[in-house]
Amino acid sequence: MRSMLAATLIAAGAAVLAPYGASAKPKPAAAAAPERPAAQTPAETAKSLAQAEREAIQSDLAWTGDYNGLINGEVSERMIAAIKAFQKDQGHKQTGVLNPQERSQLAEAARKLQANVGWKLVSDPVTGARLGVPARLVPQQASDANGTRWSSSTGTIQISLARRKEAAPNMAKLAEQEKKDPPGRKLDYSAVKPDFFVLSGSQGQKKFYVRGAFKNAEVRILTVLYDQATEGTMIPVVVAMSSAYDPFPAQAGPPPKKQVEYSTGTIVSADGAILADREAVDGCISLVVAGLGPADLDDSDKEHELALLRIWGARDLKPLPLSGGAAKSGEPRPAAVDLTGIADPQSQGGGAAVSTVKAQVTAVGSAGGAALAPSPGLGFSGAPARDADGRFAGIALLRPPVVAGSGNGTAAPQAALVDAGTVRTYLAGNDVKPAEGSARDAKASVVRLICVRK
Numbered sequence: 001m002r003s004m005l006a007a008t009l010i011a012a013g014a015a016v017l018a019p020y021g022a023s024a025k026p027k028p029a030a031a032a033a034p035e036r037p038a039a040q041t042p043a044e045t046a047k048s049l050a051q052a053e054r055e056a057i058q059s060d061l062a063w064t065g066d067y068n069g070l071i072n073g074e075v076s077e078r079m080i081a082a083i084k085a086f087q088k089d090q091g092h093k094q095t096g097v098l099n100p101q102e103r104s105q106l107a108e109a110a111r112k113l114q115a116n117v118g119w120k121l122v123s124d125p126v127t128g129a130r131l132g133v134p135a136r137l138v139p140q141q142a143s144d145a146n147g148t149r150w151s152s153s154t155g156t157i158q159i160s161l162a163r164r165k166e167a168a169p170n171m172a173k174l175a176e177q178e179k180k181d182p183p184g185r186k187l188d189y190s191a192v193k194p195d196f197f198v199l200s201g202s203q204g205q206k207k208f209y210v211r212g213a214f215k216n217a218e219v220r221i222l223t224v225l226y227d228q229a230t231e232g233t234m235i236p237v238v239v240a241m242s243s244a245y246d247p248f249p250a251q252a253g254p255p256p257k258k259q260v261e262y263s264t265g266t267i268v269s270a271d272g273a274i275l276a277d278r279e280a281v282d283g284c285i286s287l288v289v290a291g292l293g294p295a296d297l298d299d300s301d302k303e304h305e306l307a308l309l310r311i312w313g314a315r316d317l318k319p320l321p322l323s324g325g326a327a328k329s330g331e332p333r334p335a336a337v338d339l340t341g342i343a344d345p346q347s348q349g350g351g352a353a354v355s356t357v358k359a360q361v362t363a364v365g366s367a368g369g370a371a372l373a374p375s376p377g378l379g380f381s382g383a384p385a386r387d388a389d390g391r392f393a394g395i396a397l398l399r400p401p402v403v404a405g406s407g408n409g410t411a412a413p414q415a416a417l418v419d420a421g422t423v424r425t426y427l428a429g430n431d432v433k434p435a436e437g438s439a440r441d442a443k444a445s446v447v448r449l450i451c452v453r454k
Contacts (some may be wrong), residue, residue, distance in 0.1 A: 042080045042083070042095065042096030042097050043075050043077075043080055043096075045097045046075040046079065046080065046097070047075050049346075050346055051073045052073075052346075053346050053347075054073040054074075054075065054079075055071055055072065055073040056107075057079075057083070057098065057103075057106070058071045058072075058073065058079060058082075059071050059110070059240065059243070060106045060107055060109070060110035061079070061082040061083065061086060061106065061110075062236055062239040062240060062243075063109070063110040063113045063114060063236050063240065064086055064089075064106065064109050064110060064113065064236075065235070065236055066082040066083075066085040066086045066089070067079060067082035067239075068082075068239060069082075070242075070243060071239075071240075071243035072243070080096045081096075083096050083097070083098060084096050086102075086106060087102060090102065090105060100348050100349050100351070103347065104347075107347075107377060108374075111374035111375065112374060113236065114374065115373050115374045116136070117134035117135075117136050117137050117233065117237060118133075118134055118135035118136030118137065119132060119133075119134055119135070119237070119240065120132070120133060120135055121133075121244055123249075124147070124148050124161050125143055125148060126143050126144075126145070126146075126147055126148050126161075126163070127147065127148075127161065127163050127220060127247075128249065129161060129220060129222075129245070129246060129247045129248065129249065130244070130245070130246040130249050131161060131222065131241065131244060131245045131246070132237075132240050132241045132244035132245070133150055133159065133241075134157075134237050135150075137152055137157050137233070137237070138150035138151050138152055138157055138158070138159055139152070139153070140152070140153060146162055146163060146164065147160060147161045147162040147163050148160070148161050149161075156226065156227045156229075156230060157224075157225070157226045157227070157230060157234065158223075158224075158225040158226070159222075159223070159224050159225075159241075160221075160222075160223045160225075161220065161221070161222050161223075162220070162221050162223070163218055163219065163220045163221075164218070164219050165217050165218060165219075166214070166217060166218075166219050167217060168217075169214040169217065169219050171192055171193070171194070171195075171196070171197055171212075171214070172192050172197075174197060174212050174214065174219060174221075175190060175192050175197040175199065175212065178197075178199055178210050178212060178221065179199060182203070184203065184204065185201055185202075185203050185208065186201050186202045186203070187199060187200075187201040188200050188201040188202070189201065195213060196211060196212065196213045196247075197210075197211070197212050197213075198210070198211050198242075202228075203225065205227060205228060206225050206226060206227055206228065207225070207226055207227075207228055207231060207234070208223065208224065208225050208226075209223070209224040209238050209241075209242070210222070210223050210224075211242065211245060213247045213248065215247075215248045220247040220248070222241070222245055222247070224237075224238055224241060258453070259452065259453050259454070260450065260451070260452050260453075261280055261450075261451045261453070262342070262344050262345060262378070262379045262448060262449070262450055262451075263276065263277055263280035263281070263379060263380075263381045263382045263448075263449045263451070264276075264340075264341035264342050264379060264380055264381065264382040264383040264446050264447070264448065264449065265289060265309060265382055265446065265447045265448070265449045266320050266382065266383075266384045266395065266442075266445060266446055267317045267318060267319045267320060267445045267446070267447065268319050268320065268322065268427060268432055268434065268435070269317070269319050269432055269433070269435075270314075270315070270316060270317050270318070270319055270435075271314060271315065271317070272292075272310055272311035272312060272313070272314030272317060273298075273308060273309070273310060273319075273427075273430075273432050274289065274295065274308070274309040274310070274311065274447065274449075275306065275307075275308060275309075275382070275395060275423065275427070276306070276307045276308070276309055276382045276449055277305060277306070277307065277381040277382040277395070277396075277397050277398070278300050278301060278302065278305045278306055278307040279305060279381075279397075279399070280307075280381045280382055280398075280449065280451060281297060281307050281309065281449060281451050282300070282307075283451075283453050283454075284297075284451040284452060284453060285452055285453060285454060286450075286451075286452040287309070287449065287450070287451055287452075288449070288450045288452075289309070289311055289447050289448070289449060289450075290352060290447060290448040290449075290450060291447065291448075292311050292314060292447065293311065294311075295309040295310060295311050295449075296309065296310050296312070297309060298310045298430070299430050301426055304418055304422055304426060305397050305418065306395065306418060306422075306423070306426050308426075308427070308430050308432070309449075318444045318445050319434075319435040319445060320384055320392065320435065320442055320445035320446075321392065321434070321435045321436055321437035322392045322420065322423065322424055322427070322434035322435060323392075323424075323434045323435070323436050323437075333361050333363070333370055333393070333417075333419065334361055334387035334388065334393050335360065335361060336358060336359065336360050336361060336387075336388065337358070337359055337361055337372070337385035337386060337387055337393050337394075337417070338356050338357070338358055338385065338386045339356065339357050339358075339359055339372070339376050339380055339383045339384070339385050339396050340354065340355070340356045340383055340384055340386070340442035340443055340446055341354070341355070341357075341376065341379060341380035341381075341382070341383030341384075341396070341446060342354055342355075342379050342380075342446060342447075342448045343355060343377050343378065343379040343380065344377065344378035344379035345379075346378075347377050347378060347379065352448055354443045354446055356442075356443075357376050357377075357380070359372040359373060359374065359375075359376065359385075359396075359415070360372070360373050361393075361417055370394075370416060370417040370419065371415065371416055371417070372385075372396060372415035372416065372417055373415070374415075375398065375415035376396060376398070376415060378398070379448075380396055380398060381396065381397055381398035382395060382396065382397075382449065383395070383396045383446065384396075384442050384445070384446065385417060386442060391420075392420050392423075393417070393419070393420055394417045394418050394419045394420050394422070394423060395417070395418045395423055396415060396416070396417060397415065397416045397417075397418060398415050399415075399416070
């Protein structure tokens with residue numbers, strides 16, 4: 001276990017001769033068969049994936065405990081070995097290449113583990129540094145001028161992000177200071193790099209992980225301290241925190257929008273009205289509904305983050321029934337929903353299959369908001385939700401997980417639900433009459449939306 005965490009901290013055809021026949025007369029030589037291209041190695045296959053997908057695979061494998069390297073998208077023997085280890089655990093052939101089914105299983109396993117610890121990426125309200133926090137494990141948060149601390153109710157797990165001013169800081173000197181403070185630390189591993197240092201070891205009955213960096217005259221130190229009894233839970237968390245930590249982010253706020261973004265649209269009228277996530281179709285120079293052609297943005301509602309698209313000349317589409325659904329005024333939300341959408345093509349080998357995933361619904365804040373957990377994969381933004389009785393329950397919205405810090409440290413959910421009542425009111429305001437009936441099978445009523453930006 002010690003070596004596993006330590007590795008995390010730093011980057012860490014032969015020709016076949018035909019037999020001669022009985023005849024002494026030689027047969028004419030046959031034309032040489034064209035050479036078959038050599039099969040790709042697992043590493044070559046991994047390198048053909050997009051950078052973001054390689055990083056996502058490494059991250060998911062880290063959460064399942066199979067990968068203990070740096071989450072940077074670089075293909076390595078360690079990454080291929082981790083894929084094989086996951087395949088072995090799942091009872092699959094150990095090829096080192098994830099097929100679509102295995103990739104889906106890996107993503108789902110990682111999402112469950114993240115949900116169990118309440119994993120989220122936040123910006124520290126004091127320093128602006130970005131880091132990952134297991135919010136369920138450390139629900140208590142306190143900040144002052146020197147930084148922020150998160151902890152469990154009993155102090156079993158503690159996370160702190162501290163800053164201080166120091167004239168002419170030196171990375172080696174900072175590392176030496178942290179080795180001795182507090183006294184009694186026993187070091188298992190240390191690494192000093194030009195732009196950061198990492199330490200890990202034991203501190204009494206606890207394990208610790210420290211990562212430090214400085215810019216100009218400000219030093220920032222991230223410390224994770226946890227009881228040895230929680231090591232099985234905390235090692236994947238520390239792996240994720242190590243790669244997610246950005247002490248001096250170059251850009252505050254959410255990342256820029258993608259040049260090409262895929263999302264799900266919900267057909268709400270037979271003549272071409274399609275409901276979408278406003279952000280997923282915002283700023284498009286080209287907006288296409290796969291299989292149906294170009295679409296126009298008919299309306300955009302920033303308050304509820306909904307958009308209405310139109311495909312002119314469309315006929316006989318299959319609208320999703322929205323009437324009689326759950327989440328009417330005064331009724332409780334469903335505890336769980338089925339989301340039907342079309343995952344990003346990178347998640348399904350370039351395909352466009354419609355799939356359904358499950359999510360739990362929880363209240364957020366006092367304004368009636370609702371979060372979905374686990375968050376569905378990319379491409380599901382705009383996917384319709386149905387309750388256990390097959391009734392329409394709302395529309396899913398996906399957002400980048402990095403949220404600017406606020407005074408109370410509250411972060412918006414990565415996946416949210418716009419309830420059915422809000423959706424119906426929005427459509428009525430745009431003269432769209434919802435279809436009647438049950439929404440038990442939503443697959444015929446969803447389409448892939450492709451937004452191309454500058």
